[in-house]
Amino acid sequence: MCGIIGYTGSINAKKILLDGLSSLEYRGYDSAGVCFFNNKNNIEVIKSVGKVDNLKKLVEKNNSYTTCGMGHTRWATHGNVTNENAHPHSCSYVNIIHNGIIENYLSLIEEYNIKERKSDTDTEVAAIVLNKFYEETNHDPLISISKLMNTIKGTYAICIMFSDRPNEIFAIRKLNPLVATTTNIGSIIASDLTGIIPYSKNYILPPENSIVKLTPYDIRAYEYITLERMELQILQLNWSVDSAMKNGYPHYMLKEINEQPQALTNTIIPYIKNNIPDFSDIGIDDECLKSIDNIQIIACGTARHAGLVACSVFTPILKIPVNTFVASEYRYTEPYITEHTLVIPVSQSGETIDTLASLTLAKNLGAKILSIVNVKSSTIARSSDYCIYTNAGPEIAVASTKAYTVQIAALYLLLSKIAYLKNKMSLEELKDFINTLNAMPEVIKETISNDSVIKEVAKFLKFKNDCFYIGRLQDYISSLEGALKLKEISYIHTDAYAAGELKHGTIALITHDMPVIAIDTNENISSKLLSNVEEVKAREATIILIINENFKYKKDIAKHIIPIKNVDYRFAVFPVSVVTQLIAYYTSTERGLDVDKPRNLAKSVTVE
Numbered sequence: 191m192c193g194i195i196g197y198t199g200s201i202n203a204k205k206i207l208l209d210g211l212s213s214l215e216y217r218g219y220d221s222a223g224v225c226f227f228n229n230k231n232n233i234e235v236i237k238s239v240g241k242v243d244n245l246k247k248l249v250e251k252n253n254s255y256t257t258c259g260m261g262h263t264r265w266a267t268h269g270n271v272t273n274e275n276a277h278p279h280s281c282s283y284v285n286i287i288h289n290g291i292i293e294n295y296l297s298l299i300e301e302y303n304i305k306e307r308k309s310d311t312d313t314e315v316a317a318i319v320l321n322k323f324y325e326e327t328n329h330d331p332l333i334s335i336s337k338l339m340n341t342i343k344g345t346y347a348i349c350i351m352f353s354d355r356p357n358e359i360f361a362i363r364k365l366n367p368l369v370a371t372t373t374n375i376g377s378i379i380a381s382d383l384t385g386i387i388p389y390s391k392n393y394i395l396p397p398e399n400s401i402v403k404l405t406p407y408d409i410r411a412y413e414y415i416t417l418e419r420m421e422l423q424i425l426q427l428n429w430s431v432d433s434a435m436k437n438g439y440p441h442y443m444l445k446e447i448n449e450q451p452q453a454l455t456n457t458i459i460p461y462i463k464n465n466i467p468d469f470s471d472i473g474i475d476d477e478c479l480k481s482i483d484n485i486q487i488i489a490c491g492t493a494r495h496a497g498l499v500a501c502s503v504f505t506p507i508l509k510i511p512v513n514t515f516v517a518s519e520y521r522y523t524e525p526y527i528t529e530h531t532l533v534i535p536v537s538q539s540g541e542t543i544d545t546l547a548s549l550t551l552a553k554n555l556g557a558k559i560l561s562i563v564n565v566k567s568s569t570i571a572r573s574s575d576y577c578i579y580t581n582a583g584p585e586i587a588v589a590s591t592k593a594y595t596v597q598i599a600a601l602y603l604l605l606s607k608i609a610y611l612k613n614k615m616s617l618e619e620l621k622d623f624i625n626t627l628n629a630m631p632e633v634i635k636e637t638i639s640n641d642s643v644i645k646e647v648a649k650f651l652k653f654k655n656d657c658f659y660i661g662r663l664q665d666y667i668s669s670l671e672g673a674l675k676l677k678e679i680s681y682i683h684t685d686a687y688a689a690g691e692l693k694h695g696t697i698a699l700i701t702h703d704m705p706v707i708a709i710d711t712n713e714n715i716s717s718k719l720l721s722n723v724e725e726v727k728a729r730e731a732t733i734i735l736i737i738n739e740n741f742k743y744k745k746d747i748a749k750h751i752i753p754i755k756n757v758d759y760r761f762a763v764f765p766v767s768v769v770t771q772l773i774a775y776y777t778s779t780e781r782g783l784d785v786d787k788p789r790n791l792a793k794s795v796t797v798e
C-alpha cells in the first residue's frame with residue numbers, strides 16, 4: 191500500500207518528507223520519490239527504487255533548499271519496480287503522487303489520445319489528463335481538479351503540485367485515506383496518522399467529495415462540484431508520539447505483542463456497564479441486537495481468523511447462522527441478507543479494500559453494518575451504521591498481533607450480549623463469560639513472560655523450509671493464525687491443517703525432522719489430537735506441542751512442549767495466539783529478517 195507525505199511551510203521540507211516516508215515504510219513499498227519547489231521556485235523531482243534510505247542518499251546530495259514538497263512510497267500495482275514508475279509523476283505543470291488504482295486509465299489513454307508516456311503507470315495518465323484540463327482552464331487548479339475527479343474512476347488518495355503555484359499542495363481522495371494538519375511550522379498531509387503524529391495532536395480528514403488546498407498556515411476544502419468552501423472538522427489524536435514509536439523494543443511487533451494485556455483492557459472496559467456488555471454508546475439498541483437472526487462476519491487474513499474464533503464459540507450458543515467470509519470472495523457473491531442480518535466487517539486498519547467493498551455490497555442489500563475497527567475515523571468505520579472501536583493503539587508491524595486478540599475480545603463482547611438478549615445465555619452465564627474475558631490480560635502477561643521454550647523452538651525452526659500447524663476445532667483456527675504469522679515474517683512455507691485431515695493426503699508430506707506444531711487445549715478431543723501427533727511422529731516428524739498445562743501426555747511425545755495456562759477452552763485462543771506470535775517473531779529474528787516490514791507485504795491492502 192503506498193505512502194503519501196506532503197508539507198508546505200517555513201522550514202526545511204526535505205527532512206519532513208524523508209522522516210514522513212520513513213514512518214510510512216511499514217505500509218509496504220518497493221520504490222520512493224519526492225518533488226519540491228527549489229529556491230528559484232522550480233520543481234525538482236528525485237526518485238529511486240528500493241528502500242527510503244536509497245532516496246535519502248540522493249536527496250542529501252541535492253543542494254536545493256525547499257519549504258514545500260511531497261513524497262511517496264510506491265507499492266507497485268501498474269508497472270514494474272523501476273525509477274520511471276516511481277512517483278511523483280509529472281506532466282508539464284502537473285506533479286502528482288497517488289495511492290490507489292485509476293481503473294479507467296486505459297480508456298483515458300484512448301479518449302485523450304495519449305501517445306507518449308514515460309512510465310507504465312495509471313498515475314501518469316492522471317497527470318497528463320489533469321495537465322490538459324489545467325491548461326484548458328487557464329491554469330485554474332480547482333476547476334481542473336474538479337474535472338479530473340469527474341473523469342477518473344477507481345480508488346485514490348492523490349496529492350498535486352502545480353509548478354506555477356509555489357507553496358501550494360492540493361489533495362483529493364476517494365475511499366483511500368488521507369489525514370492533514372496545520373501547525374506553527376506549516377501544513378502537513380499524509381496517508382495516515384503516523385505521518386503527522388510528530389507534529390500535531392490535531393488533524394482533519396479530507397472529505398471524499400472535496401478538493402483540499404494546503405498553504406503554509408491554512409488548509410481549506412472546496413466541494414468538488416460547486417467549489418464552495420466546506421467546513422473541516424478538527425479531530426483530536428488520542429495516540430501519543432511514543433505510542434507510535436518502538437518504546438525501546440527492537441521491533442514494533444515485539445512491542446505490540448507486549449501491549450496486548452493493556453490493549454485488551456482498553457478494549458473491554460469501555461463496553462462493560464454493570465458487569466455486562468453495553469453498546470448503547472455506539473448507538474445500537476438492545477432491541478435491534480435482539481432482532482438479529484443471521485450474523486455475517488467479513489474480513490481478511492488475521493481479522494478473518496478472529497471471526498472464525500467467534501463463530502466457533504457462538505454458533506452453538508446462538509443457534510442462528512453465524513458465519514465468517516473471506517472478504518475478497520464475499521464481495522463477488524450474492525449473499526443472503528434480510529433486514530435482520532447483521533454484517534460485521536472486522537479490520538485493524540479500517541481501509542482494507544475487499545472488506546470495504548463487502549461492506550458496501552451488504553449495506554446496499556439492506557444489512558445492518560456494525561464494524562470492528564482499530565483506526566479511528568477510518569473509511570470502514572465511517573461507512574458503517576455502527577462501529578465498535580478496538581483500543582489497541584497504533585499497530586505498525588505488518589504482522590497483526592494485538593489487533594487480533596482485541597478483535598476476538600470485541601466479538602466476544604458483542605455476541606455474548608446478543609446471546610443474552612436472545613435468552614441463549616443466562617445473566618449468570620454472561621457474567622461468568624465476561625469475568626473470564628476480563629482475566630485474559632493477566633493470562634497473556636504470564637504467557638509472554640514464559641518464552642524460554644519458544645526461543646528454543648525458534649532456533650530449531652531457523653533452518654527449516656517447511657512447517658505444519660495442526661489442531662482441531664478452535665485449535666485448528668489457532669493453527670491457521672499461527673501458520674499465517676510464521677509464514678509472513680519468517681518466509682518458512684507453513685500450512686495449517688485440521689488434524690483429522692492429515693490422513694486424507696497431507697501426511698504424505700511428512701518427512702524426517704519435518705516440524706509439526708500441534709495445538710491441544712480442548713479436553714473433549716485431546717486424545718484424538720494426541721493420536722494425530724503419534725501418526726506424524728511415526729513418520730519421523732519433529733513435534734512441538736502447545737498444550738493445556740493440566741492435560742495428560744507422554745513425556746517423550748514432543749521435542750518441545752509449550753504449556754498453556756488452564757483456562758476455559760473458549761478462551762485458550764488468547765494465550766495460544768501469543769505463543770504462536772512469539773514463535774513467528776523469534777524465528778524471524780533468528781533468520782535475520784525484517785520482522786516489521788516483511789517482503790512483498792503491506793500493512794493494509796487498499797488496492798485489489
Ligand code: AGP
Nearest residue numbers: 491492537538539542588589590
Ligand atoms: C496479518 O498478520 C496480516 N498482516 C494480514 O492478514 C491482515 O490481517 C489483513 O490484511 C487484514 O488487515 P485489516 O485488519 O487492516 O483489514
